[in-house]
Amino acid sequence: MTDVLPAQDDRRIALVDLLDRVLAGGVVISGEVVLSIADVDLVVISLRTLVSSVSSLMSGEPGVGGDGDGRRPH
Amino acid sequence: MSADGVWVYAIIRGAGAEDRVSGLRGVAGEPVHLIVSDELAAVVGVVDLDEYGQDALRRNLEDLDWVAQKARAHDAVITAVARSGSVIPVRMATVYLDDGHVRTLLENRRDDFEATLSRLCGRAELGVKVYADPKQLLTADSEQDDGGMRTGTAYLMRRRQQLASHEEAYRAAAVEADRIHTTLMRYAVDGRRKPPPDRSLSGRDEMTVLNGTYLVDSDAVGLFRETVAALGMSTGRLSLETTGPWPPYSFAGEPVSE
Numbered sequence A: 001m002t003d004v005l006p007a008q009d010d011r012r013i014a015l016v017d018l019l020d021r022v023l024a025g026g027v028v029i030s031g032e033v034v035l036s037i038a039d040v041d042l043v044v045i046s047l048r049t050l051v052s053s054v055s056s057l058m059s060g061e062p063g064v065g066g067d068g069d070g071r072r073p074h
Numbered sequence B: 001m002s003a004d005g006v007w008v009y010a011i012i013r014g015a016g017a018e019d020r021v022s023g024l025r026g027v028a029g030e031p032v033h034l035i036v037s038d039e040l041a042a043v044v045g046v047v048d049l050d051e052y053g054q055d056a057l058r059r060n061l062e063d064l065d066w067v068a069q070k071a072r073a074h075d076a077v078i079t080a081v082a083r084s085g086s087v088i089p090v091r092m093a094t095v096y097l098d099d100g101h102v103r104t105l106l107e108n109r110r111d112d113f114e115a116t117l118s119r120l121c122g123r124a125e126l127g128v129k130v131y132a133d134p135k136q137l138l139t140a141d142s143e144q145d146d147g148g149m150r151t152g153t154a155y156l157m158r159r160r161q162q163l164a165s166h167e168e169a170y171r172a173a174a175v176e177a178d179r180i181h182t183t184l185m186r187y188a189v190d191g192r193r194k195p196p197p198d199r200s201l202s203g204r205d206e207m208t209v210l211n212g213t214y215l216v217d218s219d220a221v222g223l224f225r226e227t228v229a230a231l232g233m234s235t236g237r238l239s240l241e242t243t244g245p246w247p248p249y250s251f252a253g254e255p256v257s258e
Helices: A015-022 A037-058 B017-021 B054-060 B064-082 B099-108 B110-120 B152-185 B218-234
Strands: B004-013 B033-037 B040-048 B123-132 B190-193 B207-217 B238-246
Touching (some): A015 B064, A015 B123, B017 B040, B033 B099, B040 B064, B040 B099, B099 B110, B152 B218, B207 B218, B218 B238
Antiparallel strands (some): B033 B040, B123 B238, B190 B207
8 A cells, every 4th residue: 555655755754744734734624524623633632642652762862863753854 | 335435635726627636646546536616626536435434534543554654645645736736735534425515615615715725826835843952952051060969958959950950941942932933934924833743752852942834935935944044053052944845734724614
């Protein structure tokens, strides 16, 4: 499934920045959708925690500039 | 037997829309297509409700690997469409049960969407994060020798001093972050401060003092970046990082009730 990514995308994107936009941004449309805004918001909150803990795991040693998701890319 | 749903990526103008989505594939690897209503078009894909229906979606959104993959695919479609004109990104995981409801949405909110497309036209979103490293903030005054004192009182005094100077340093960093945000707003059409994405990370050595995101005219992106670089040079103790350009996720408008 990883090779279905469609468009040419040459940007390096940290997951935490991406989720900050696709899940916390974008126009929100209520009504007639299969998952309510409240549902998505709840999911977003738990994901943020999840992403935070993952990025902390991936950031490696303190003071060393890691390049894991959620860490500052260079 | 499984039913299909309609995953919505974005809303764009109908004119030339076919070319803009031609060849794109979406979150399920499905060909991206359009649902058109008058001047507007929704960029959508057909997805299996076994994976993207209410219960499945709720479950899958708890799976970070699934979310990461779908988030990148969702973003890739929107980013591709944004290259050729104005776009309103739709929040990830917006799934309708059929085309008719999407068409109704376009009809009902036409004026809002038109206004938003005009506002976003020729503009991109840039993120700027500012980090404070406590070690940098406290280089001068925190590492003072306690003269070899090892008593409990000496320890507590030193600890209290450290905490006070930490607090002071962070306050200074916050003031500087405010200044940076104010300056960047002058080079942007719009902007906002988002909550730091990793607040819970007490174990990290760096702290996000600004998680700003800015709507910038496309032809001013270079100037905006130069401004960020200049601000970075002007501050020794904070580090700045730019992300983007993004499609204008954070400026797509207020929640829309159909």
